[in-house]
Amino acid sequence: xxxxxxxxxxxxxxxxxxxxxxxxxxxxxxxxxxxxxxxxxxxxxxxxxxxxxxxxxxxxxxxxxxxxxxxxxxxxxxxxxxxxxxxxxxxxxxxxxxxxxxxxxxxxxxxxxxxxxxxxxxxxxxxxxxxxxxxxxxxxxxxxxxxxxxxxxxxxxxxxxxxxxxxxxxxxxxxxxxxxxxxxxxxxxxxxxxxxxxxxxxxxxxxxxxxxxxxxxxxxxxxxxxxxxxxxxxxxxxxxxxxxxxxxxxxxxxxxxxxxxxxxxxxxxxxxxxxxxxxxxxxxxxxxxxxxxxxxxxxxxxxxxxxxxxxxxxxxxxxxxxxxxxxxxxxxxxxxxxxxxxxxxxxxxxxxxxxxxxxxxxxxxxxxxxxxxxxxxxxxxxxxxxxxxxxxxxxxxxxxxxxxxxxxxxxxxxxxxxxxxxxxxxxxxxxxxxxxxxxxxxxxxxxxxxxxxxxxxxxxxxxxxxxxxxxxxxxxxxxxxxxxxxxxxxxxxxxxxxxxxxxxxxxxxxxxxx
Numbered sequence: 001x002x003x004x005x006x007x008x009x010x011x012x013x014x015x016x017x018x019x020x021x022x023x024x025x026x027x028x029x030x031x032x033x034x035x036x037x038x039x040x041x042x043x044x045x046x047x048x049x050x051x052x053x054x055x056x057x058x059x060x061x062x063x064x065x066x067x068x069x070x071x072x073x074x075x076x077x078x079x080x081x082x083x084x085x086x087x088x089x090x091x092x093x094x095x096x097x098x099x100x101x102x103x104x105x106x107x108x109x110x111x112x113x114x115x116x117x118x119x120x121x122x123x124x125x126x127x128x129x130x131x132x133x134x135x136x137x138x139x140x141x142x143x144x145x146x147x148x149x150x151x152x153x154x155x156x157x158x159x160x161x162x163x164x165x166x167x168x169x170x171x172x173x174x175x176x177x178x179x180x181x182x183x184x185x186x187x188x189x190x191x192x193x194x195x196x197x198x199x200x201x202x203x204x205x206x207x208x209x210x211x212x213x214x215x216x217x218x219x220x221x222x223x224x225x226x227x228x229x230x231x232x233x234x235x236x237x238x239x240x241x242x243x244x245x246x247x248x249x250x251x252x253x254x255x256x257x258x259x260x261x262x263x264x265x266x267x268x269x270x271x272x273x274x275x276x277x278x279x280x281x282x283x284x285x286x287x288x289x290x291x292x293x294x295x296x297x298x299x300x301x302x303x304x305x306x307x308x309x310x311x312x313x314x315x316x317x318x319x320x321x322x323x324x325x326x327x328x329x330x331x332x333x334x335x336x337x338x339x340x341x342x343x344x345x346x347x348x349x350x351x352x353x354x355x356x357x358x359x360x361x362x363x364x365x366x367x368x369x370x371x372x373x374x375x376x377x378x379x380x381x382x383x384x385x386x387x388x389x390x391x392x393x394x395x396x397x398x399x400x401x402x403x404x405x406x407x408x409x410x411x412x413x414x415x416x417x418x419x420x421x422x423x424x425x426x427x428x429x430x431x432x433x434x435x436x437x438x439x440x441x442x443x444x445x446x447x448x449x450x451x452x453x454x455x456x457x458x459x460x461x462x463x464x465x466x467x468x469x470x471x472x473x474x475x476x477x478x479x480x481x482x483x484x485x486x487x488x489x490x491x492x493x494x495x496x497x498x499x500x501x502x503x504x505x506x507x508x509x510x511x512x513x514x
Contacts, residue, residue, distance in 0.1 A: 001431065005083040005105065006032060006076075006081040007035065007086075008035045008076050011038065012039050012382050013047050015148070017047065017048060018189065021049060021050055022050050023092050025050075027096075029099040034056055035060075035076075036060045039065055040063075041437070042435070049058065062437075062443065065162070066447075068161075069162060070103035072171075073473065074443075076160060085147075088145070088226075091147060093193045097116075101193075104190060105149060108187070110185060111149055111185055113149060113154065114189040118192070119194050120195050122136060127292045130300070130301060135195065138194065142232075146193065159458075164326045167211060167214065170211065180229075189466060192326070193493055206308050216319030218317065221331070224437065239283070239309070240310075243275075247276040256269075284305035287305060329456060347388045348463060349446055349450075349462045351462075351463065351464030352391055355464050356422075357372060359485065364397075364403040364407030364408065371418050372503060374503060381507055387510070389422050390424045391415075392445040394428050395427050396430065408427065426452070440472040441468040443457075443476045459478075462479070463477060465483050466487065467495065470497070480498065481506045483500050
């Protein structure tokens, strides 16, 4: 039987996205559904899609600018195929890539994941620069999501990507380690994609040192041998720390020598300065020697080698400082044996109109507030179970100039008079055309509600009456329950992961039913 595959592409709208979509549209076997996760924080317009994209089954999802791990989670949770293939938006698959992907996945029925082979083209007329060698390292990387396919059931079992990794760095190695340690088997496929070297500025290597904070988290989660287990080459952290300490000591002792008559600060400063110079020179030469040794490249290596060890050390210390907070936050939520959690959610986030009260379009009159049948009883059961709640509501009538913010707040007060305290209210007053991050189906309201309650959004449940409520929940990894009304479209009901007849039935699911 032919496998089914959905493709997920996280993107911040780089120009390379056009080339990727053109390459996918030119496949000998046309791909199935492609989920583009628009991870721009504040989109300044639609994604740059080429005309060829009209031949593809594209589904664009808002990611909210929360990083590649969260974007990939939002993407794969939107899929329903047996397999999910992840592609970076700067790779170029050849015309037979999708056919090769299907062949790789059909070859072995026991696979948990299949990794594509990456080819990084390097210049033939000279030796590669430091940045080109850095990118070429992807050819040897293990579990790189530039081209990686996972069974959807495996992603569900391990909880997907860990969103505590905020950058495109180590989030793929972390997932691979969790899958392998859970008994999954990951192999290299025969398909191949090209990963061009994009131009960058002189200081890119210094900015990349932010990844040292993620290495701290990797060691805490996977033990001191995580590099060996994940196939990651050893770094230079010990030498970077030594060079940084030498430079700091030279500066501090030199300052002390200026205000002291003693000789030892001057001697200590001189020896420390020599150590810093020697360490920096060794590091610079290690980067210059295999390269083209042109004037611009040598200058870049000298400048960045002088500051890179300090940047790496700084981010390591920052990673250690934030580690307790990240560990308290918790990682991906694993599915239970039955495929669903039997524990109550950490919080329930409720839509207002059509879920808590009758939907009266653009209502600014508290006297017209009528609770939905059984809403008060359902909320009382949540309160008795100790499950906190919040309200997440679109109120575009304010942005459209149809009602005032004060009128909306008066209606909200009336809702609580009738239904009891509901926790924080997170309301979007923007109109649909304003491109905000809060209006559902964007995840902003859900994320803000979870933050206000101090809980992980992935441990929340969102209950609403239309597809936008469901999509906002899925974009955050939250559980979504749809309670249809007369305004709910049939396709929204069909696409919802869980459907309940009313709020009371949804609370039954959340408090006990599997």
